Amino acid sequence: MIGGHRAYRWIWRLSLRARLTLLATAVLAVGLGAGGSLLVITVSAALFTSVDSSVMQTSQDVVTLVKTKQLPNPVPTAGPAQLVQVVNARGGVLSASAAADQVVPMMPLGQLTAAANQGKLMVIAGEEPGREGPLRVFVSKVDAGGGVDYVIVAANIREVLDGGKVVRTAVGVGFPVLLAVLAMLSWLVVGATLRPVESLRRGAAEITGKGVTRRLPVPDAHDEVQRLAVTLNDMLSRLEVAQDRQRAFVADAAHELRSPLASLRTQLEIAARRSPELSTEDVLAEIDRLSRLVDDLLLLARMDAGMAAPARQDEVDLGEVARGVAKRYDGGQVPVVVAPAPGDLPLVVGDRDRLARVIGNLLDNAVRHARTRVGLSVVAEDGSVIVRIADDGPGIPAADRERVFERFTRLDDARARDDGGVGLGLAIVADLVRGHGGTVSLTDGTPGLLATVRIPFRTTEAEPPRKRTTRSRR
Structure with a gap:
């Protein structure tokens, strides 16, 4: 049972539209298969019924002619596909239709007797001389007064078999084509039916992603x-x-x-x-x-x-902002060591005060938990200006590094037992960085913790990013 569930797991990985189309196609396949089989059976049965009725009617007519001693030669038939023979008890042909053999009976005498006693229609092969088969045959036994005669009425059923084959071929070829057309129509119909649902999903995604005041689209259909x-x-x-x-x-x-x-x-x-x-x-x-x-x-x-988006759109040198924020910690118990920054850092676009708030909050957190020192560096890599702040404190477990960016989050270890902190500093950092289109992450500093902030700078092929150079100090 478990294996069976696993075998059908791929179905649930499909989209709702694909699953509904697959279900509708499967139902259509079953319906068309049943309908095609019924059509083939019905057409074949109708063709055989028509032949059998004609054979039985001709047999009755010929029996009547034999009994009334009015049997002509050749014997009349209902069509060229029919063969009629009247055979006596010794196996001689007394009379026959124009297309039938006038000398050799279509069936041996013993087989004639058995067929007459059964009183049923039967099929015999048509490869023997004098007849083309296969043949649908009915044998009647007639007491003509002077002896027993056998009336043999046969009809060639090759056209009937060919007609059934044509129907089967038509169903076999048309079934896949019709199924493919209906599957495509099902795909389109299901897609049109689910289009309002997709509009609702996109509307909900926009509301969630942008945080703007708006409403979901309401479809026109009253459903x-x-x-x-x-x-x-x-x-x-x-x-x-x-x-x-x-x-x-x-x-x-x-x-x-x-x-x-x-x-x-x-x-x-x-x-x-x-x-x-x-x-x-x-x-x-x-x-x-x-x-x-x-x-x-x-x-x-x-x-x-x-x-949350930057209130101002200034061109900001993050290296300069970082150095300015780091000066606040001069003379503190834990020194903040600023790594020499390259003199051609690209400028980012944003709010200088909010970016300074980001660096300040991260430095506050690092200084609060560092043992001996805090490192600060600003570099440009892969289209972003990257600010890295490292401390040699106890660090944060990997499982909690995403959770600390949530509001009012305080961990149970020594790092989170703030001197007055309430768990809002990193939450503010995450919101401000996100508002500038950047990312912030915490990783292992070996030892301590490494905070990395990435703020993208805007570039175009026609206009490269502006850079600010600093004069070297002697």
Whole structure:
């Protein structure tokens, strides 16, 4: 049973259109096969019935002539294909039709007696002299008063057999052609039937991929697919309302939190100036942490609202941006070592502030978990500017390297036990990089972790990518 299921697995790998066409073709093949077989059997039976009726009728007529002693010579027949002989008990031919042998009976005397006693139609070969066969034969025994006579009526059935062969040939040749035509029509009809479903799929893919506000196309036909499209559009409307409410809540909450945090910070700074002995560093640190959290939430809310693409389209030197961000970590406990960048890095198009946010978040994450150092390099490879940030910390298990880009994801190991982190930094990095048409990935740094950001630069055959050169320092 398991092997049987495996044998039919290939069917489920086909598209729905192909499966429906295959099913319809199989049903048509069975139907046409049954219809063709029935046609051949019916036509052959009709031809034999016509011949048998003619033979029986001629036999009755000749028997009547023998009984009334009105038998002519030659004996009349229903057509040139019929042969008639009247044979006496000694095997002599008393009378025959014009086409029949006038001397030699069509059947030996013993066979005549047996056939007459059976009273059934039979077929005999036609290769013997005096007749062309095969023949459909009926033998009647007649008591003529002076003895027993046998009336032999035969009909050549070669035309009948040839007619059946023609029908079988026509069915055998026409069946595959007709099946192929019907299979093609089934393919077209199924394709036309599923076209609205494909339109729904493309519409759903566009909504998922672009995140824009739109609805699925509703087909004109008033059928199940049209009702499905209407129902899905209603569902999208409800989801859009719920999503708008959620975005508005996050944006409003972040906006409302920024004002009291700024006020608290200002008051603490004033208090610290008036009373130098008052220690406000811990409180200010917590306020900074909350401010960063509010800024992250506000940025995520804006990106969810369809603003993930770069707000500005500047020409950005990622090497310069990386060096500027790295300067923030000068004098820190973990040094950030910037590798010398080539002086002809192509410029990428995007938002300078958001790209700096990407590098800053990755550096924050690397510095937080590095043991001794963090490395930063910017190079151009394969049509992209690549930023690599490596640390020598505990790293992240391979199974969790995709999950850490999800929002509010915190791992259980030492790397994720942030000093105040809530799991939004890498999620923001992923969204911002995606908005610039790039990719971000985490790999093994041996030791530690290597974060790689790829931002494509735009090139055309007529206009090569612009490059910015830096003067060498002495």
